[in-house]
Amino acid sequence: MAELVRGFIERYSQAYSLSSTGEMLIEDKSFAAYEHVCDLVNKSPETALEFVMAVTLATDNDDVLDNLAAGPLEDLIRLHGALLIDEIEVMAEKSIKFRSLLEGVQEGGDKFVWERVKALMA
Numbered sequence: 001m002a003e004l005v006r007g008f009i010e011r012y013s014q015a016y017s018l019s020s021t022g023e024m025l026i027e028d029k030s031f032a033a034y035e036h037v038c039d040l041v042n043k044s045p046e047t048a049l050e051f052v053m054a055v056t057l058a059t060d061n062d063d064v065l066d067n068l069a070a071g072p073l074e075d076l077i078r079l080h081g082a083l084l085i086d087e088i089e090v091m092a093e094k095s096i097k098f099r100s101l102l103e104g105v106q107e108g109g110d111k112f113v114w115e116r117v118k119a120l121m122a
Contacts, residue, residue, distance in 0.1 A: 005054045007033025012064040041072050045080035046087075048072060053091055056098050069104025077105055081113030092120040 011030035040048035052073050059065065076084060092099040102121050107114050 001051065001054060004033055004036055004051060005058050008037060008051075008055055008068070009059050009061065009064050012067040013059075013061050037072050041075045041079065045076055045084055048076055049084055049087060049091075052076065052101075053095070053098060056095065056101055065101060066104055069101045070106070073101060074105040074108070077113065077117060078109035081109045081117075085113050085116050089116065089120060 007030040011033055037048065037051065040051060052068060055064065055068050077088070081088075088102075092102060099120055102117060105117065107118075
Protein backbone atom coordinates (compact mmCIF):
# COMPACT_ATOMS: atom_id res chain seq x y z
CA MET A 1 0.00 0.00 0.00
CA ALA A 2 2.79 2.44 0.88
CA GLU A 3 4.42 2.00 -2.53
CA LEU A 4 1.09 2.59 -4.27
CA VAL A 5 0.47 5.74 -2.23
CA ARG A 6 3.95 7.04 -3.14
CA GLY A 7 3.36 6.27 -6.82
CA PHE A 8 0.01 8.07 -6.86
CA ILE A 9 1.44 11.12 -5.10
CA GLU A 10 4.39 11.17 -7.48
CA ARG A 11 2.11 10.94 -10.51
CA TYR A 12 -0.10 13.86 -9.55
CA SER A 13 2.67 16.00 -8.04
CA GLN A 14 4.38 16.32 -11.42
CA ALA A 15 3.69 19.28 -13.65
CA TYR A 16 2.75 17.61 -16.91
CA SER A 17 3.55 19.38 -20.14
CA LEU A 18 2.32 18.45 -23.59
CA SER A 19 4.03 19.12 -26.89
CA SER A 20 2.18 20.78 -29.77
CA THR A 21 1.29 17.28 -30.99
CA GLY A 22 -0.13 16.25 -27.60
CA GLU A 23 2.77 14.06 -26.52
CA MET A 24 3.92 14.10 -22.91
CA LEU A 25 7.12 16.05 -22.41
CA ILE A 26 7.66 14.53 -18.97
CA GLU A 27 7.89 10.76 -18.76
CA ASP A 28 5.06 9.33 -16.72
CA LYS A 29 6.96 6.87 -14.54
CA SER A 30 4.02 6.18 -12.27
CA PHE A 31 1.33 5.14 -14.74
CA ALA A 32 1.37 1.68 -13.18
CA ALA A 33 0.17 3.21 -9.91
CA TYR A 34 -2.75 4.80 -11.74
CA GLU A 35 -3.65 1.46 -13.35
CA HIS A 36 -3.41 -0.37 -10.01
CA VAL A 37 -5.68 2.16 -8.32
CA CYS A 38 -8.25 1.74 -11.11
CA ASP A 39 -8.17 -2.03 -10.56
CA LEU A 40 -8.64 -1.57 -6.81
CA VAL A 41 -11.62 0.72 -7.34
CA ASN A 42 -13.29 -1.82 -9.59
CA LYS A 43 -12.35 -5.08 -7.85
CA SER A 44 -11.51 -4.27 -4.21
CA PRO A 45 -13.51 -1.21 -3.13
CA GLU A 46 -12.75 -1.56 0.59
CA THR A 47 -9.01 -1.62 -0.11
CA ALA A 48 -9.42 1.29 -2.53
CA LEU A 49 -11.12 3.32 0.20
CA GLU A 50 -8.21 2.54 2.55
CA PHE A 51 -5.90 3.76 -0.21
CA VAL A 52 -7.86 7.02 -0.51
CA MET A 53 -7.47 7.66 3.20
CA ALA A 54 -3.77 6.77 3.11
CA VAL A 55 -3.13 9.30 0.34
CA THR A 56 -5.25 11.89 2.17
CA LEU A 57 -3.08 11.50 5.26
CA ALA A 58 0.20 11.36 3.33
CA THR A 59 0.05 14.65 1.43
CA ASP A 60 -1.17 18.23 1.47
CA ASN A 61 -0.52 18.71 -2.27
CA ASP A 62 -3.70 20.22 -3.72
CA ASP A 63 -3.11 18.72 -7.17
CA VAL A 64 -2.82 15.24 -5.69
CA LEU A 65 -5.88 15.68 -3.47
CA ASP A 66 -7.96 17.16 -6.31
CA ASN A 67 -7.13 14.16 -8.51
CA LEU A 68 -7.84 11.78 -5.64
CA ALA A 69 -11.29 13.29 -5.10
CA ALA A 70 -12.27 13.56 -8.76
CA GLY A 71 -10.83 10.13 -9.57
CA PRO A 72 -10.75 7.21 -7.16
CA LEU A 73 -13.05 8.64 -4.48
CA GLU A 74 -15.66 9.80 -6.97
CA ASP A 75 -15.56 6.43 -8.73
CA LEU A 76 -15.87 4.56 -5.44
CA ILE A 77 -18.95 6.53 -4.45
CA ARG A 78 -20.51 6.15 -7.90
CA LEU A 79 -19.77 2.43 -8.26
CA HIS A 80 -19.79 1.14 -4.68
CA GLY A 81 -21.45 3.86 -2.62
CA ALA A 82 -24.06 1.60 -1.04
CA LEU A 83 -21.32 -0.76 0.16
CA LEU A 84 -18.99 1.98 1.42
CA ILE A 85 -21.19 4.82 2.67
CA ASP A 86 -21.09 3.76 6.33
CA GLU A 87 -17.29 3.69 6.30
CA ILE A 88 -17.15 6.96 4.36
CA GLU A 89 -19.27 8.58 7.06
CA VAL A 90 -16.95 7.26 9.80
CA MET A 91 -13.89 8.53 7.93
CA ALA A 92 -15.47 11.94 7.39
CA GLU A 93 -16.33 12.21 11.10
CA LYS A 94 -12.74 11.38 12.07
CA SER A 95 -10.94 13.50 9.48
CA ILE A 96 -11.67 17.07 8.44
CA LYS A 97 -9.23 16.59 5.59
CA PHE A 98 -11.19 13.60 4.27
CA ARG A 99 -14.45 15.53 4.64
CA SER A 100 -12.93 18.35 2.58
CA LEU A 101 -11.92 15.81 -0.04
CA LEU A 102 -15.59 14.96 -0.54
CA GLU A 103 -16.16 18.48 -1.86
CA GLY A 104 -14.13 17.53 -4.94
CA VAL A 105 -16.48 14.69 -5.83
CA GLN A 106 -19.17 15.27 -8.43
CA GLU A 107 -22.61 13.87 -7.81
CA GLY A 108 -23.31 10.47 -9.25
CA GLY A 109 -24.53 7.03 -8.45
CA ASP A 110 -27.24 6.07 -6.00
CA LYS A 111 -29.40 9.05 -4.94
CA PHE A 112 -29.72 7.76 -1.36
CA VAL A 113 -25.94 7.46 -1.06
CA TRP A 114 -25.42 10.88 -2.58
CA GLU A 115 -27.80 12.47 -0.05
CA ARG A 116 -25.67 11.01 2.73
CA VAL A 117 -22.48 12.31 1.07
CA LYS A 118 -24.01 15.80 0.75
CA ALA A 119 -24.89 15.72 4.45
CA LEU A 120 -21.20 15.09 5.23
CA MET A 121 -20.19 18.16 3.22
CA ALA A 122 -22.70 20.42 5.01
